[in-house]
Amino acid sequence: MLYSARFLSFFLAVSIAVVTGLFLSLVEGVDRPALVVATAISFSVSYLTIFVVLEFLIFSGLNKVNKMMNKLMKRELKSLPQEKPTTLLNPFEKLNQEIATFAWLQQKEIDELKKLEAFRKEFVANVSHELKTPIFAAQGFVHTLLDGAVNDKTVRDKFLKKAAKSLDGLDSLVQDLLTLSQIETGDIKMKFDSVDLVKLSEEVIDQFEERAKAKKIQLKIRPPKQPRVLAHADELRISQVMTNLVSNAINYTSEGGAVTVSFEVGKKSITTSVTDTGEGIPSEHLNRIFERFYRVDKSRSREKGGTGLGLAIVKHILESHHTKAEVQSEVGKGSVFSFKLTKTKEEKD
Ligand SMILES: Nc1ncnc2c1ncn2[C@@H]1O[C@H](COP(=O)(O)OP(=O)(O)OP(=O)(O)O)[C@@H](O)[C@H]1O
Ligand SMILES: [Mg+2]
Structure with a gap:
């Protein structure tokens, strides 16, 4: 109520009309009807002007910004358990509070993204490291065989078995990674x-x-x-x-x-x-x-x-x-x- 354009315009117009009336009452030669007419005109003109300025230039602009902030926050707040309704009436304070909340939510999102980025880097480093171990081992055995060990039957069998074991390990690692990523992306749906x-x-x-x-x-x-x-x-x-x-x-x-x-x-x-x-x-x-x-x-x-x-x-x-x-x-x-x-x-x- 206090922050409606109508109330504020009325309050200011009454003040202006009173001041105008008082001022005119001090001027000699201004009779009573002229005083009333002048006060009424001053009230109406002030009311209309102030109302137009407040309603169409300030409040409607503020409301648009408020609405937009609300929409943005609703999108952000979907993930939060409960949206606190704002009880503030002053549109400036309300806007201020909404901007502060929005900035806080954005900061949270940035922090989350930074964490994910660090996690992604660590994950790629881990995967590369884990893949490297069995690949290097199998590579070593195969090259040794190619360099001549293939002619010795016992060495050949031993190295082939070791290479096969490394490749089996590689296979199970890739399978595990695939399972994890498929569950995460939702490609594997649980069949209850x-x-x-x-x-x-x-x-x-x-x-x-x-x-x-x-x-x-x-x-x-x-x-x-x-x-x-x-x-x-x-x-x-x-x-x-x-x-x-x-x-x-x-x-x-x-x-x-x-x-x-x-x-x-x-x-x-x-x-x-x-x-x-x-x-x-x-x-x-x-x-x-x-x-x-x-x-x-x-x-x-x-x-x-x-x-x-x-x-x-x-x-x-x-x-x-x-x-x-x-x-x-x-x-x-x-x-x-x-x-x-x-x-x-x-x-x-
Ligand atoms: N029953 C257990 N007793 C003691 N330590 C365990 C037990 N289960 C898991 N751990 C510890 O937790 C770690 C993680 O287990 P996880 O099963 O995720 O990996 P892993 O057994 O090392 O490898 P993977 O299962 O991928 O072949 C293991 O390396 C081990 O140190
Ligand atoms: Mg295990």
């Missing part, structure tokens, strides 16, 4: 279905039997009381999650240890855990192990063929299931990786 987690885990564990046996690791499933544990999930992707978790558990557990898959069935969800009695992860690394290429002990992990992409894939797949992996670990004692999935409807209590 009712998935029997016990059956899925048994199938995953079967693949690792040989590796566990070779390391004398006891690999087992602790089945739940329920005959079937059905979860709302993408079978192939959750199988990938389990493969990565069980593979890590076996890789980072020394001979004679144990790896156990267990389930906790709640009212609405099922928690699957992979527990190992391995080397454990120091607490300062726990929140970083899900980053791409992050390894606690780079040299030891690489010896085991790791590139640090397994848990990044696990994180992405679980995010697409609107859940996340939890990890508890104690150095020297072992680790527990677990994740929650929603029960399928027919299974809910």
Whole structure:
């Protein structure tokens, strides 16, 4: 009200008319009707002039800028949880506040872009480094063979096997990178279905039997009381999650240890855990192990063929299931990786 053109014009016109009236009343020879007419004319002219100036030159311009700022902010604020309504009436203050908020949002976006740029640079450096290692190794073996080693049958077989191993590593690295980028770009859509987690885990564990046996690791499933544990999930992707978790558990557990898959069935969800009695992860690394290429002990992990992409894939797949992996670990004692999935409807209590 206070900042409407009508009110301000009225207020100013009344003031001008009063001053004019008072002034004329002091002038000799001005009679009462002339005074009233002069005051009325002064009021009307001032009101109209001030109203036109305020309404069409100042307020409408300000409103246009305000509207534009509002539109810009709405676009920006879409990502924010709640837009605070402005309660300010003064259009100048309102505009000032909106410009300040907009500038803050822009700054936030710039910071975000800077972070992404740094992340991109680091990612490219990591990918190049990881690709270089197996390519150089395979290249070395092939050149040695070409330089004459091919004539010695034992050396030839040994080098060919090593070259093949390097190329297999390269293939799995590229596959992992492809999976990650496809999940991120949305090229891989989750195909949700009712998935029997016990059956899925048994199938995953079967693949690792040989590796566990070779390391004398006891690999087992602790089945739940329920005959079937059905979860709302993408079978192939959750199988990938389990493969990565069980593979890590076996890789980072020394001979004679144990790896156990267990389930906790709640009212609405099922928690699957992979527990190992391995080397454990120091607490300062726990929140970083899900980053791409992050390894606690780079040299030891690489010896085991790791590139640090397994848990990044696990994180992405679980995010697409609107859940996340939890990890508890104690150095020297072992680790527990677990994740929650929603029960399928027919299974809910
Ligand atoms: N069960 C575990 N026990 C101890 N350390 C673990 C365990 N799981 C993961 N880690 C640590 O977290 C790091 C990241 O794991 P991740 O699976 O992402 O990579 P990786 O196993 O090194 O390589 P990749 O899985 O790509 O072959 C590992 O290098 C390892 O140091
Ligand atoms: Mg791994």
